[in-house]
Amino acid sequence: MIVDNLFKRQHRRAAAQPYGSFSTRRKHAHSRRPNLSEEAQEKIQRAMQNAWADSTLDKYGASLEAYFHFCNKEQVSRRQRLPADEFLLCAFAASRAGEVAGGTARGAVAAVKAWHIVNGEQWNGGIRLRYTLRGVEKLAPSSSKHDERPPVTAAMLDVLDEELDHNDPKDAAVFVTACCAFWGQARLGELLSTAQGSYKQGRIPLGADLKPPSSRAGSRILRLPYTKTKGKLGEDTMICRQRGRSDPIHAVENHLVVNDIQADLPLFAYRNERGDLKCLTRKKFLERCNEVWARHGFPTHTGHAFRIGGTTELLIAGVSPEVVQAMGRWKSDAFKVYWRRLDLLAPLHAEYVNV
Known part of the structure; x- marks a missing residue:
């Protein structure tokens, strides 16, 4: 299991709950992979753990937790969560349309994408997902839009x-x-x-x-x-x-x-x-x-x-x-x-x- 603790720290529980752990990959996803030594796999894990900044990992942990919660609510099976179909990704992205800013939705989708990457699964986000995110951005409430932070002079x-x-x-x-x-x-x-x-x-x-x-x-x-x-x-x-x-x-x-x-x-x-x-x-x-x-x-x-x-x-x-x-x-x-x-x-x- 590669990078089983990528999204760690205070949101570690997100990656450990049922139907949402890093061990949910289907067996056929490994069928064509070489049988690498433990040392090689550990090096992959160590490298992947340093691919994202700590602050990014913390945010991704929270977003993954939201993804798992959404899937539980919609009764999405474990097999359908990873890899996720683009229709599921669009549904997740649109689940808080009219409630959050476009950047918040994009960040949540980015966390799910990173989860796919570390598990070696295909990412199915495409043009439909891009248009969905664009729509979420346009539907963002005015309360989610903040004035530009003034610079120090x-x-x-x-x-x-x-x-x-x-x-x-x-x-x-x-x-x-x-x-x-x-x-x-x-x-x-x-x-x-x-x-x-x-x-x-x-x-x-x-x-x-x-x-x-x-x-x-x-x-x-x-x-x-x-x-x-x-x-x-x-x-x-x-x-x-x-x-x-x-x-x-x-x-x-x-x-x-x-x-x-x-x-x-x-x-x-x-x-x-x-x-x-x-x-x-x-x-x-x-x-x-x-x-x-x-x-x-x-x-x-x-x-x-x-x-x-x-x-x-x-x-x-x-x-x-x-x-x-x-x-x-x-x-x-x-x-x-x-x-x-x-x-x-x-x-x-x-x-x-x-x-």
Whole structure:
């Protein structure tokens, strides 16, 4: 049984219930497969387990649970669930039409597709399923549609610079995280721990992951040991010197001194009253930033707003989209979805094109 624990963690029960486990494949599906050794099968399982990000697996687990519940309700037999006929897939996709957003339905179908992949079964989703999902998207209630998340701006970083105490260990850590996440187009999950005072080895940057200056201005490469798209392979992000108060290089230099960050210690951390190093968490970081911004009339911002804001700011500054894409480690043109300031970007690149 390959990848029997793909959709694990809090939704592990979804893959274990009757008529929904990974052992439901029909015997004839194996008839033409070679009889591989246990070692070969274990390697397949290990590779497949790392094909999806942890956050994606958690979401897929919940979606699979919904699929099994739907099949139970409709009295769909075990044999009909895997592989699923396109008619069944369309019925599942349309089961919450008028209740959820199109993206929610697409995500649920993607989970079922992944379940087929890891079980080596044929995926029968085709043009009928695509049209069904399109219809679900058009039928989505207005309550399921949220306004675009506003990006963090360079001006908001200036507010942090003014309000935070750069000699305070925690504030120094908050400010350097904000600057690096913004200008490095990084996800907060790639920089910060999820648990106060602790961290998983190989998941967040250490002091040694901040490389020596690579330019005369002092710009540096920051090695991210774990990223959403590359996993444990990690990726590099560039922290470039900037003019103004949100210069990430100045923030880094101040942080290293104030918090005495050593090579083998988490980079985005701070010293408490006793001098012990505590990891800065996403929750604590956002609480401090939003606390400051609220006093200046800014709405509450989420973690992804830093990546969106950095991308937008670089584009507004005239940096080539290809360079922005490379710096942000975008694997496709998907980053263009986050071009939030069309009022500034369009004139910058399209005004007077016939002159």
